[in-house]
Amino acid sequence: MASAVPPGLVGRPVRIGLDIGGTKTDAVAVRNDDEIVGRIRRPSGHGDAAVIADVVESVQELCAESDISTADVMSVGVGIPGLVDTANGRVLHAVNLGVESLDLASLSSARLGVPVVVENDVKAAALGAAALRGESASMAYLNLGTGVAAGIVIDGAIWRGSRGTAGEVGHISVDPNGRVCSCGQRGCIETLCGGGALARAWGRPGALPVRDIFDAADHGDAEALLLRADLARGAAAAVRILVLSADVETVVIGGGLTALGDRLGDSIRTALIADAAGSPFLRSLQLDERIEMLPPGSPAAALGAALVGAHTPQKEIAAHG
Numbered sequence: 001m002a003s004a005v006p007p008g009l010v011g012r013p014v015r016i017g018l019d020i021g022g023t024k025t026d027a028v029a030v031r032n033d034d035e036i037v038g039r040i041r042r043p044s045g046h047g048d049a050a051v052i053a054d055v056v057e058s059v060q061e062l063c064a065e066s067d068i069s070t071a072d073v074m075s076v077g078v079g080i081p082g083l084v085d086t087a088n089g090r091v092l093h094a095v096n097l098g099v100e101s102l103d104l105a106s107l108s109s110a111r112l113g114v115p116v117v118v119e120n121d122v123k124a125a126a127l128g129a130a131a132l133r134g135e136s137a138s139m140a141y142l143n144l145g146t147g148v149a150a151g152i153v154i155d156g157a158i159w160r161g162s163r164g165t166a167g168e169v170g171h172i173s174v175d176p177n178g179r180v181c182s183c184g185q186r187g188c189i190e191t192l193c194g195g196g197a198l199a200r201a202w203g204r205p206g207a208l209p210v211r212d213i214f215d216a217a218d219h220g221d222a223e224a225l226l227l228r229a230d231l232a233r234g235a236a237a238a239v240r241i242l243v244l245s246a247d248v249e250t251v252v253i254g255g256g257l258t259a260l261g262d263r264l265g266d267s268i269r270t271a272l273i274a275d276a277a278g279s280p281f282l283r284s285l286q287l288d289e290r291i292e293m294l295p296p297g298s299p300a301a302a303l304g305a306a307l308v309g310a311h312t313p314q315k316e317i318a319a320h321g
Contacts (some may be wrong), residue, residue: 011072012072012073014073015029015030015076015307016062017076017077017301017307018054020041021044022044025041025054026041026299028299030307038065038068039062039299042061046098051080051102052107052111052232055108055203056111067185068110075309076114076115076116077118078104079120079301080094080118080119089103089104090167091104105118115309121305122141124307125301126158127151127158127303128307129153130156130297136155138155138250139250139251140167140248140250143254143258144194144253145194146256149168150167151167152166152167154248158305166246167246169189170188170194174192189241189290190234194235201230210257210260214228218258231269232268232271235264236272249259250290251290251291253291258295261296262293264293
């Protein structure tokens with residue numbers, strides 16, 4: 001991709017990346033060798049004006065905390081949920097942020113005086129995870145959070161497909177008789193391993209419903225055992241689809257559910273091994289050895305945003321996230 005940086009900004013040593021979520025923003029400052037030299041976290045705002053302010057104030061706060069002059073900033077990349085028109089820097093239908101349609105790149109850039117590029121948060125996280133791993137070949141990033149989404153990185157670049165939906169496995173139906181999904185289908189992968197769908201199926205109060213499901217399953221609760229098995233089955237299906245469709249070498253699993261740590265990773269590996277038990281073909285793929293868990297608190301999404309911030313995006317809309 002061609003550089004988005006105007007000639008007058010070339011040579012500035014710092015790129016900034018922001019991962020804006022429904023409750024918090026993670027911001028990193030990155031040198032030209034991709035070394036992270038500063039990081040902050042702060043609450044996210046709600047509504048158009050608050051999201052623009054969040055971008056501007058995050059950059060200013062990060063520079064102040066990291067002893068970086070704003071004159072050294074070459075670009076700002078923003079990873080954000082919702083539909084993202086990457087070519088025009090527009091965010092659409094970011095429901096958790098109270099945004100329906102916002103020209104985030106142009107409005108933020110006007111206030112900061114540097115180029116701003118906006119990217120879907122999961123695709124940014126995929127690029128950041130690849131950079132953290134030093135991955136130069138092929139990798140998929142599977143985000144297990146409230147919903148389920150994925151991004152694919154090939155030769156160090158996001159693979160988008162013809163309409164920007166490459167790797168979007170959350171709404172592939174794997175059980176036509178399963179639970180109704182928010183997209184209108186039945187038995188989508190997201191209905192099995194999305195945190196929101198699991199919480200609704202569990203139907204019991206609690207701050208961390210998926211952790212409650214795992215804890216109850218450990219104590220033999222029949223409903224919890226079924227839901228935990230669903231989660232593992234759905235995530236295993238997503239891994240299988242990503243490997244078989246894109247032939248990626250590794251699937252890195254991130255998102256809010258990774259707070260479960262080895263309990264999540266082990267359950268997914270167990271499901272992959274069970275699926276392969278009757279299939280010499282699946283056994284030959286060694287899928288259980290090709291998944292990795294992104295450590296909780298990883299800066300992958302913010303780092304990926306910083307990396308895309310220095311480039312001109314292609315014209316398409318990056319869906320779901």
